[in-house]
Structure formats: structure tokens, C-alpha cells
Amino acid sequence: MNKLVQPLYLDNQENKTWKFILNELKPKGKIFSPFNIISFPVIVTGLIIMYIRFTQGIGSVTNLSQDIPWGLWIGFDVVTGVAFAGGAYVLVFMVNILNLKQYKPILRVTVLNGFLAYLFYSGALLLDLGRPLKIVNVIIGNNFGVSSVLFLVGWHFLLYMLALLLEFSPAIAEWLNAKKLRKVLSGLTMGAVIFGITLSVLHQSGIGALYLMAKDKIHPLWYSEYLPLLFVVSSIFAGISLVIMEGSISQRVFAHQLDKDSHKTHDNILVGLAKICAAGMFAYLALLVIVFVHGKDWQYLSSPMGSWYLLEVIGFVLIPMGLFYYSYRRRKVGLIKMASIITLLGIMLNRMNISIICFKWDAAERYVPSWQEFVVTLTIIFIEIWVFRWIVRRMPVLRKSPEWVRGDH
Secondary structure, three states: OOOOHHHHHHHHHHHHHHHHHHHHHOOOOOOOOHHHHHHHHHHHHHHHHHHHHHHHOHHHOOOOOOOOOOOHHHHHHHHHHHHHOOHHHHHHHHHHHOOOHHHHHHHHHHHHHHHHHHHHHHHOHHHHOOOHHHHHHHHHOOOOOOOOHHHHHHHHHHHHHHHHHHHHHHHHHHHOOOHHHHHHHHHHHHHHHHHHHHHHHHHHHHHHHHHHHHOOOEOOOOOOOOHHHHHHHHHHHHHHHHHHHHHHHHHHHOHHHOOHHHHHHHHHHHHHHHHHHHHHHHHHHHHHHHHHHHHOOHHHHHOHHHHHHHHHHHHHHHHHHHHHHHHHHHOOHHHHHHHHHHHHHHHHHHHHHHHHHOEOOOOOOOOOOOHHHHHHHHHHHHHHHHHHHHHHHHOOOOOOOOHHHHOOO
16 A cells, blocks of 8 residues: 555544444434433432442441341342343353354344353442452452362352453444454354353352351351252243343334344244243242252241242242242243243342342341442332443344355355
8 A cells, every 4th residue: 555545544444443432432322212211310319328338338338247247239139130130141052052053133132131241240349348359369269279169159240250251342343343343253153152151150159159148147048058959940030031021122122123034033042931931940949849848847828028038939930830840831921021020030039038138037137238339229110221221222132143244254
């Protein structure tokens, strides 16, 4: 290339890049939508609370103490949030390993949702640490050593986020129109898939293993040496239930990005996912019964905690399992969505029971989250939704890939 022409070419490329970036930063969609009107003041308030937390200490905005160091930010943002993100590894396994291509239309959006969930919920850990900068100790194994369960969970989180990012990266390359980069990233995807599935199963069980050390603190009806296995199995139908709910919402909000085939196959996908949820919940319920009988915890059923336990198992496991099975057999899409909501509430209840409600249940002074903790939790969720929406509106997540990608196959 001519020496005089080359600088002009590079300048034009830089100008195009800057124009592209500035154009993509512009809002797309209604600015004063109901969601924006509700979420924006919550986010502003949450950011102010975060500032106070980092400048005046964690005790200034939470009801945590030396006796109760883990509260809502761990119980919901991490323990519950990670279960909700389980749909990513389940869908990736189904599509890429079992070759169930009928679920491919929702794979990319599920991976994106999983990545953002891990990114934001892991970031929320900084809020919960009394000394946030010490989070590096989890990675290097300082103080507590590399044999700690927390060390393993920390590394699983970090590596799995990288695996999810790599799985989603072809969509970023398509958005940037980077053809060569997209080809390279696509070649690395299968390795990331296998690596990511392994990591996800390990850290889902690892979070359950963290509570194995709290045998004297968790109520006997919820404590079991099989907590790691229960956490893994429940993450399957928890993640799929979120996929059903999130997919149904996206089907309406981003309807203009979907072609006719996607709209037609949506109900079939939900029916297939309902079958998986029903099977997963049956396995989970069977495990609960085995653990209960093995633990000989009959005497607790007549107590108030026993009634609370039965409400969780019957109301949020048995009933939605039956709804999933019935709706799958009769192809009742509305019931599938209802069952997914009940299931998500049940997972939330189970994780909160283990981490907060039934944790030190017999203590004289109980932990109750402050209003600031609830606002910050909502802030994290709302920001995640804003980022998710920004990406979906710009990248080929729900809509089809560009013509030059489809031409390569």
C-alpha cells in the first residue's frame, strides 16, 4: 500500500470505529418506559448506599454482625443467584453434547444471561466483604490455604465466567463484523463448553459444600451431608425455569427481533423444557425423601419449622412438578410459565432457608436484612437487566447471525 494512502486508510478506519461506538451508545427503545421509570430511582438510591457502604463500612448499611457475617447479599445474590444461572450449563450440555438442536434458538441468550448473572453476583461479593480488597485471598489461597472449599468455589467462579464469555464471544465478533476473529473464537467454543460444564457442576456442589461446615447452625430438616448433590440437582430445574420465564418475557419485549420460525417453535421449546423440569424435580424430590428418612427427622414435623419445611417441599416442589408434568402432557404453555414462577420462588425459599431463615434458627437474636440491603440487591438485578437489554438490542443474541456467518456453514 502506498505510504501516503496508508495513513488516510487508517484514519478512515478509526473514524468508522468511533462512529460505530458512538452510535451504539445511543439509547434504543423508549426512554420513559415503565421499567425505566421504576428501576432508575432504585438504581440511583442503591449506588448511593454502595458509596456509603464503602466509605463508612459495611455496618453502616446492613444488620450483619460478627455472629451473622453472611446475610441477604450472600443468601440471595450468590447462593440463590448461582442456582438461577444453572440454565446456561444445562442448555449448553443439551445442545452441544447431546446434539438437541431444537433448543439452539435460545442457547445464546441463555449463555448471556448466565454470564451476566455470574459477573454481577460475583461482583456483589465485594459489597459483603468487610475488607473488599482482601478478595484476592480467595484466589491465591492466602490464610486459609488451597484445600479450602471457598478457594475451589472462587476459582470455579472465575474460570466459569471466562468459559461463558468465550462461549458468547462469537456473538460479539459478529456485532463488530470481525470475520477472522469470529472464526478463531468459534474454533475455541467446544473446548470452553466442556470446560464450562465441568466447572459449573463443581461449583454448584461447592456452594452446597460450604454449608456442610455449619451442621450445628442449620436446622436438621434442611441440613444434610448430601447438600452438594441437592444443590446440583436443584440448579438444573431452577436454571431451566428461569430460561422459561426469561424466554417468555423476551418473546414479547424483543418480538421484532424474532422471525416467524422462532415464534412458531417457542411453544415447542417450552414444552420440552417442562419435561426436563418435571424429571429434575422428581429426582430432587426422591432425594429429599431419602435424606429425610435416612436422617430420621420425623419428630421435627410437628414443630412450626416442620410445617415450614412441608410448605417448601409440597408447595414449591411437589405441586410445580405436577404442573410441569401435566402441562407437558397436555401442551399447556400457560401452566408451564406458572409452574416456572412457582419453582423459582421455591428455589429462592430453599436457599434462603438454608442461608438465613433456618440458619441459627434457635438464636435469641435473629438476623433481619435492613432496607438498604434489599435496595442494593434490587439495584444489582436492575443493572443486570439494563446491561442484558443493551446487549440484546445490539448483538445477534435473539435475532439471526449476519449473512456472512450463515454463508460459512
